[in-house]
Structures are given as structure tokens and as C-alpha cells.
Amino acid sequence: MWRNRNVWIILTGEMIAGLGLWTGIIGNLEFLQEKIPSDFVKAVILSIGLLAGIIAGPTAGRIIDQSRKKTVLIIAGLGRMISVLFMLLAIATGSVWWMIAFIVSIQISATFYFPALQSAIPLVVKDKDLLTMNGMHMNVATIARVAGTALAGIMLVYWSLASLYWVSLLAYGLLLFFTMALKIDEGKGSSQAGNEKREKSGFMDVFPVLKAYPTVGMTLVMTMIPLLFLGSFNLIVINLSEIQDSASIKGLVYTFEGIAFMIGSFAVKYIARKWKTTVILFFFATMVAVAEFMLYFAASMTITLSAFAVLGFALGCFFPTAMVIFQKQMPKEFHGRFFSFRNMLERVMFQIVLLSTGAFLDLVGLQTMVIIFGVISLSMTAIFFIQMKRRNIILDEPEIEPVTNPAAEIV
Known part of the structure; x- marks a missing residue:
């Protein structure tokens, strides 16, 4: 795998683009904190972009399946660069409306970019x-x-x-350069008749396929559990900063969660040799709820950082495992529509969580809110486990390629 130039191009491009993305996100939070006093209004503004992504989702999925993945990635990359210009205008004019234009345009670009990238990786x-x-x-x-x-x-x-967004613009430009260097063979096994059939198919065709592959459907539903925490992440970080009266806690939270995530994503390959896929998904979904409960002690920096470390490790094990199920068990000709549908579903959840978080923070405060979120996460985990057993859905399957010790491998 490490001799594959495409792998290095994707990883290097992701590193550069990630720097631009996160400098921009911190800039967004800073701009909102300066201009908008209410948490709920902040949530409404952020949710507008998610709504735009939801609306664009069906079109994105259909286009990704009917087009070359590289072409979609390049056009989405250009869209990201243009969107940053709106934010520079917002800073220059002090207008929240230009920021809304930025949020909408960059979310639409992401609606095309991420499903196309997720569809390209198995290729x-x-x-x-x-x-x-x-x-x-x-x-x-x-x-x-x-x-x-x-x-x-x-x-x-x-x-x-404004300097944060100039860095973002430069990073997205470099990402575009790396994307153009990709060489993706999308023609393997595809016939003219198959291409014509795919062009006639629509976004709604993904639903019968999901019904035919209940393992994919169950895993998709399972991924909604961490979104309760992730959707409220930025607003929680702002509130932690206010509760502890510390600006540095923002960077520390992202650092602890990020390092723990990396450890988890390395560790999951070894955990998978001993644990089944089902155990991995449900155990680490439960750990997300544990992290939420820990934030009840938000006044303590030690417990707060420990909570985000638990969250990061859990997500580092959970998401790579779920992604493998999606990429291997969902037919490749439906990848674009499936990943677009998944992104739409995530955006709907983010929208609900953002607005709920803003309202909860204004009405009951952070500590009561995280207890409510923890109870919801645990309840969802229990309900999905019962449903999986009742419908006899098996998340594990034998490894397709022969291995020395099949019991030590997972999907």
C-alpha cells in the first residue's frame, strides 16, 4: 500500500487541507464570539450551512456516481477556494451575512468533496x-x-x-494541486451498458440497496450516536472556555482529543484481532456516552481533558471500523449516492444537535445538557443492540482473502 503514489497524494493533500480547514474553523468561532452573544443564534448561523449541504446531497450523490471522482474533487476544491473569499469580505465589512455566504458555499463544496473522496479510496x-x-x-x-x-x-x-483565512486559501490551493496529480482507474469491469444503467439511476435507488444490505444500514444508524457529541463540539468548547475562564482550554481540548484519536485509530487494527466488529462498535459507542457524563465536572480542567481523551480514543476505534463496513459491503456503483446520503444524514443530525445544544446552553447550562446527551447516547446504543439481535443482523463476516488465522481478522 505504501508504494502506491495515490495513497501519498491523498494523505499529503489531506494534511495540507486540514491545516486550512481548522485555521478557518477557529476563525469562525472567533468571529461568531465577537459578533453574536447568544449560543442559540450561533447555532442557527452554523446550521444554515448544514441545511445547504442537505439540500445539495441528492444531486451530489447522483453526480459522483455518474462522473469521474477526480473531476468532482477538483471542482469541489475550486469551490472551497472561492468560498474563503466570502469570509475575507465578511471580516473586511464586519457583516455576518458574508459569513453566512461563506458557510453555505463551503458546506456545498464539502457535500461533493467528501463523498467523492470516500468513493475514491476503495479504487x-x-x-x-x-x-x-x-x-x-x-x-x-x-x-x-x-x-x-x-x-x-x-x-x-x-x-x-483575516490571516487565518489567507492560510486557508493557500492550503486549499495546494490541495487542488495534489488532487490534479491523482491517477484513479475508474474503468475496471465497467461496461457501456453498465455506464448507461448508472446514468439512468437516481439518488433514491440507494434505499432498496440499503434494505438489501442490513449490515450497512445498521452500521449507518450506529454512526449517529457519536454525532450527538460531535455536533455540539464547538459550542461546548466555547462554553468550557467561559466556565474555566481560560482561552487556552480551546487548544488543549482539540489537542487531547486529537492525540487520543490517533492512538485509537492505530490501536483498532490490533483490537480487531481480538474483538469482533460488533463488540468494537457497541463498546466504543458506550464510551462516547461515558465521555459526555464526565463533562458534568466541566469546572475541572483535568476531568475535562480526560473526557475529550476518552472521546478521541473511542472515535479513533469506531469510525475506521464503520468505514470499512461501508466501503467493502456496499456495492461500489452505489458509493457516491451512499456516501452522499450518509453525509446528508449526518448534516440533519448536526442541524438538530446544533440547535438543541444552543437552546440547552441558554436554558439549562452545559452540565445538565451533557447528562441529557449521555442518557440519550446510552439509550440509543441499547436500542440499536436490541434491534440488531432481534433482526439477526451480523456485522462480522469472514475475510474474503485467505488468511493464516481467520479468527484474528475482521471486516
Whole structure:
């Protein structure tokens, strides 16, 4: 796998783009904190971009399946660069409306970019390398997040807010350069008749396929559990900073969570040799709820950072495992529509969680909110486990390629 130039191009591009993404996100939080006093109004503004992504989702999925993945990635990359210009205008004019234009445009670009990338990964690596590739890709994204947030913090001290977005613009430009260097063979096994059939198919065709592959459907539903925490992440970080009266806690939270995520994504390959896929997914979904309960002690920096470390390790094990199930068990001709549908579903959840978080923080405060979220996460985990047993859904399957010790391998 490491001799594959496409792997290095994807990982290097992700590192550079991640630096730009996270400097921009910290800039967004800083801009919102300056302009908008209410947590709920902040949540509404952030949710507008998610709504735009939901609306664009069906079109994105259909286009990704009917087009070359590289072409979609390039056009989405250009869209990201254009969107940054809107944020520079927002800073220059002090207008929240230009920021909304930025959020909408960059979310639409992401609606095309990420499903196309997720569809391209199985085309550039072998099935047996998917868990390693997904873990490494998420690791690189996490390193970029830690480095990007640290860089943004330093830049805010010494430079202007606009400088963060100039860094983002440069990073997205470099990502575009790396994307153009990709060589993806998308023609293997595809016939003219198959291409014509795919062109006639629509976004709604993904639903019968999900019904035919209940393992994929159950895993998709399982991924909604961590989103309760992730959707409220940025607003929680802002509130922790206010509760502890510390600006540095923002960077520390991202650092602890990011490092733990990297450790988890490395560890999951070894955990998978002893634990079944089902155990991995349900155990680490439970650990996400544990991390939420720990934030009840938000006034303690030690417990707060421990909570985000638990969250990071759990996510580092959970998401690469779930992604392998999606990439291996969902037919490749439906990858674009499936990953677009998944992103739409995530955006709907983020929208609900963002608005709920803003309202909860204004009404009951952080500590009561995290207890409510923890109870919801545990309840969802229990309900999904019962449903899986009742419907006899098996998340594990035998490894396709022969191995010395099949019991030590997972999908």
C-alpha cells in the first residue's frame, strides 16, 4: 500500500487541507464570539450551512456516481477556494451575512468533496488495506486538526483574524494541486451498458440497496450516536472556555482529543484481532456516552481533558471500523449516492444537535445538557443492540482473502 503514489497524494493533500480547514474553523468561532452573544443564534448561523449541504446531497450523490471522482474533487476544491473569499469580505465589512455566504458555499463544496473522496479510496487501495488506509487518513486529518488549531491560536495572538483565512486559501490551493496529480482507474469491469444503467439511476435507488444490505444500514444508524457529541463540539468548547475562564482550554481540548484519536485509530487494527466488529462498535459507542457524563465536572480542567481523551480514543476505534463496513459491503456503483446520503444524514443530525445544544446552553447550562446527551447516547446504543439481535443482523463476516488465522481478522 505504501508504494502506491495515490495513497501519498491523498494523505499529503489531506494534511495540507486540514491545516486550512481548522485555521478557518477557529476563525469562525472567533468571529461568531465577537459578533453574536447568544449560543442559540450561533447555532442557527452554523446550521444554515448544514441545511445547504442537505439540500445539495441528492444531486451530489447522483453526480459522483455518474462522473469521474477526480473531476468532482477538483471542482469541489475550486469551490472551497472561492468560498474563503466570502469570509475575507465578511471580516473586511464586519457583516455576518458574508459569513453566512461563506458557510453555505463551503458546506456545498464539502457535500461533493467528501463523498467523492470516500468513493475514491476503495479504487486506489486493496480491500485488505482499507482499515489501515481509513485509519491513516483519519490520523492525518487529526494531526492537521491539532496543528491547525495550534497554528490558529498563535496567529490570533500575533496576526489579524483575516490571516487565518489567507492560510486557508493557500492550503486549499495546494490541495487542488495534489488532487490534479491523482491517477484513479475508474474503468475496471465497467461496461457501456453498465455506464448507461448508472446514468439512468437516481439518488433514491440507494434505499432498496440499503434494505438489501442490513449490515450497512445498521452500521449507518450506529454512526449517529457519536454525532450527538460531535455536533455540539464547538459550542461546548466555547462554553468550557467561559466556565474555566481560560482561552487556552480551546487548544488543549482539540489537542487531547486529537492525540487520543490517533492512538485509537492505530490501536483498532490490533483490537480487531481480538474483538469482533460488533463488540468494537457497541463498546466504543458506550464510551462516547461515558465521555459526555464526565463533562458534568466541566469546572475541572483535568476531568475535562480526560473526557475529550476518552472521546478521541473511542472515535479513533469506531469510525475506521464503520468505514470499512461501508466501503467493502456496499456495492461500489452505489458509493457516491451512499456516501452522499450518509453525509446528508449526518448534516440533519448536526442541524438538530446544533440547535438543541444552543437552546440547552441558554436554558439549562452545559452540565445538565451533557447528562441529557449521555442518557440519550446510552439509550440509543441499547436500542440499536436490541434491534440488531432481534433482526439477526451480523456485522462480522469472514475475510474474503485467505488468511493464516481467520479468527484474528475482521471486516
